[in-house]
Amino acid sequence: MGDFRKNLATQWRVVGALLIREIYTRFGREGLGFGWILLEPLIFAIPVLLVWSVVRAPYEHGVALMPFLWSGYLPLLLFRHIGARMLLFVRVNAGLLYHRQVTIFDIFLARCLLEVASNLAAVVASFALFYALGWVDLPRDLPMFYLGYFYMIWWAAAVGLIIGGLSERSDWVEKIWQPYSYLYIFFSGFFVMAAWLPEHLRGWALFQPSLQAYEMIRAGMFGNAVKTYGDPAYTSLVLAVLTYLGLLLMRESRKYVVAE
Amino acid sequence: MIEAFNVTKEYRTEGRLHRAVSDVSFSVARGEKLAVLGRNGAGKSTLIRLLGRVELPTSGTIEQTMSVSWPLALQGGFQGSLTGNDNMRFIARIYNKPFDEIKAYVEDFAELGKYLSEPVKIYSIGMRARFAFALSLAIDFDCYLIDEVIAAGDQRFQRRSHEELFEKRADRTLILASHMGEVIKSYCSRALVMHHGRGNLFDDIDLALQVYNDI
Numbered sequence: 256m257g258d259f260r261k262n263l264a265t266q267w268r269v270v271g272a273l274l275i276r277e278i279y280t281r282f283g284r285e286g287l288g289f290g291w292i293l294l295e296p297l298i299f300a301i302p303v304l305l306v307w308s309v310v311r312a313p314y315e316h317g318v319a320l321m322p323f324l325w326s327g328y329l330p331l332l333l334f335r336h337i338g339a340r341m342l343l344f345v346r347v348n349a350g351l352l353y354h355r356q357v358t359i360f361d362i363f364l365a366r367c368l369l370e371v372a373s374n375l376a377a378v379v380a381s382f383a384l385f386y387a388l389g390w391v392d393l394p395r396d397l398p399m400f401y402l403g404y405f406y407m408i409w410w411a412a413a414v415g416l417i418i419g420g421l422s423e424r425s426d427w428v429e430k431i432w433q434p435y436s437y438l439y440i441f442f443s444g445f446f447v448m449a450a451w452l453p454e455h456l457r458g459w460a461l462f463q464p465s466l467q468a469y470e471m472i473r474a475g476m477f478g479n480a481v482k483t484y485g486d487p488a489y490t491s492l493v494l495a496v497l498t499y500l501g502l503l504l505m506r507e508s509r510k511y512v513v514a515e
Numbered sequence: 516m517i518e519a520f521n522v523t524k525e526y527r528t529e530g531r532l533h534r535a536v537s538d539v540s541f542s543v544a545r546g547e548k549l550a551v552l553g554r555n556g557a558g559k560s561t562l563i564r565l566l567g568r569v570e571l572p573t574s575g576t577i578e579q580t581m582s583v584s585w586p587l588a589l590q591g592g593f594q595g596s597l598t599g600n601d602n603m604r605f606i607a608r609i610y611n612k613p614f615d616e617i618k619a620y621v622e623d624f625a626e627l628g629k630y631l632s633e634p635v636k637i638y639s640i641g642m643r644a645r646f647a648f649a650l651s652l653a654i655d656f657d658c659y660l661i662d663e664v665i666a667a668g669d670q671r672f673q674r675r676s677h678e679e680l681f682e683k684r685a686d687r688t689l690i691l692a693s694h695m696g697e698v699i700k701s702y703c704s705r706a707l708v709m710h711h712g713r714g715n716l717f718d719d720i721d722l723a724l725q726v727y728n729d730i
Contacts, residue, residue: 272608353585353592
């Protein structure tokens with residue numbers, strides 16, 4: 256038990272050090288530095304949301320557009336960013352493995368945490384802005400909203416693990432990821448709710464974990480005003496399996512690390 | 516004690532399998548100084564990276580019962596885009612050592628002055644060697660893995676690194692890949708001569724150097 260706690264302490268120390276290093280290398284130490292963590296997703300998300308809110312009808316299927324887009328777009332951004340950060344991340348960071356207490360899982364964790372922190376900061380800041388402008392209301396069912404967002408984070412991290420592991424094995428993965436991360440807009444469930452789908456498609460669509468998470472986020476946003484189909488038990492199971500697969504792939508890729 | 520059993524490392528380059536280290540076994544006792552000899556491309560650096568667990572062997576095992584440094588070479592172990600100071604901070608954090616202690620030691624040994632607040636990528640080869648060397652001495656390992664790096668520095672650095680490594684830390688274990696016959700003769704008790712990935716262990720340094728020169 257003592258050993259376990261000591262190992263855990265070491266791991267947190269290492270992940271913390273990697274996080275700080277990641278912030279320095281990505282955002283620099285001068286100018287805004289750390290502030291970019293918040294601004295980076297915001298300068299992307301706010302114009303997109305504003306453009307959409309202009310070109311689309313204010314209500315679709317009886318759902319207010321702006322809250323629908325706001326709660327849909329930020330998880331999408333998280334998914335894309337984590338995926339992009341995990342492509343070839345073992346190869347890129349091979350130099351860190353010179354220090355034996357650093358594992359590729361620590362590097363993964365640090366990168367993931369930074370993306371999640373940056374995304375959540377953008378969620379809070381954009382919410383505050385849109386709330387002040389009267390465009391969004393507080394989610395009706397806050398715990399459900401959090402649960403949905405939690406599954407979004409888990410989903411993005413699990414896919415990140417798999418993408419990261421696979422990209423070390425084949426150059427195809429990197430090439431395919433770029434277009435897919437755009438096409439994902441249509442598969443993710445961002446534009447649809449399960450209730451809008453014809454019944455024979457709905458069952459199939461709900462296999463997709465991100466649609467599940469979107470359903471929960473929307474149940475949280477709109478409460479009883481909409482019918483949703485989120486199933487936490489199913490989502491947890493699928494994500495656990497995907498995470499396990501991703502961890503196996505990552506462990507496998509450690510064997511093929513070639514240091515500089 | 517470090518024990519390597521039938522260690523093999525293969526790389527796949529351009530679809531072909533290349534065996535960089537082939538079925539190498541040896542053991543190094545605490546305090547012992549082992550030289551690794553061989554021409555460029557013989558597998559010395561790969562072996563050192565395997566001992567440092569930077570890379571994992573394709574087959575075979577390496578067992579260690581003491582703390583082993585990261586491989587001290589001209590690259591690896593630090594991040595080029597970060598400053599010397601930030602690299603030290605990172606190392607201090609992951610090895611759980613006070614930053615001030617490490618900084619004081621590195622400042623004194625590496626004599627980099629204001630360059631410590633510049634990115635490591637702008638350092639000259641000699642500066643890199645001094646920086647890498649100072650950092651790992653500041654952490655204090657039982658065993659040091661050294662890949663050529665001493666030869667990269669100037670005379671003053673060579674003299675000081677000998678003092679720090681061979682005199683002040685005479686009790687430490689060393690695994691030293693080097694072409695410097697004089698250093699090897701005066702400090703190492705055994706040598707692993709590598710050729711095409713295979714390793715032959717010699718208890719007689721003069722014989723080992725002779726074999727190496729004949730390869």
